[in-house]
Amino acid sequence: MRDATDVVSEVLAADGPSAQAVLDALDNAGYVVVPIDGGGPSWMPATDRSRAKVYQYAELARDGATNETISAQMGISTRHGERYAAAAQAVGLLSRRR
Structure with missing residues (x-):
């Protein structure tokens, strides 16, 4: 599994990142985000x-x-x-x- 920091960094480096994009990227990388x-x-x-x-x-x-x-x-x-x-x-x- 990729490091969560790397996943979030990639999303933040993209044009127009959003909170939903970060959550989607973490989900796609195999992480479960629990509110x-x-x-x-x-x-x-x-x-x-x-x-x-x-x-x-x-x-x-x-x-x-x-x-x-x-x-x-x-x-x-x-x-x-x-x-x-x-x-x-x-x-x-x-x-x-x-």
């Missing part, structure tokens, strides 16, 4: 720690584990697992293979 403004649904993670759990959940889910298995492995309730799954799906982590 942290708290304006999303109530199940969207708001802290660094909970966002890290979403990434962990997504990695296990992409490997084929069920919600029950993932929840047990992460030491969380299946309801919390469902919330992490919903957040991972919303930001596109479940459809990507790294």
Whole structure:
């Protein structure tokens, strides 16, 4: 994966760069940009720690584990697992293979 700094620098060097162009370039380079403004649904993670759990959940889910298995492995309730799954799906982590 290309360094994020290089990706952003290329977009900024172009004529008329925009914030959307930066986000699109990062997405095309394989990065996932997760909004942290708290304006999303109530199940969207708001802290660094909970966002890290979403990434962990997504990695296990992409490997084929069920919600029950993932929840047990992460030491969380299946309801919390469902919330992490919903957040991972919303930001596109479940459809990507790294």
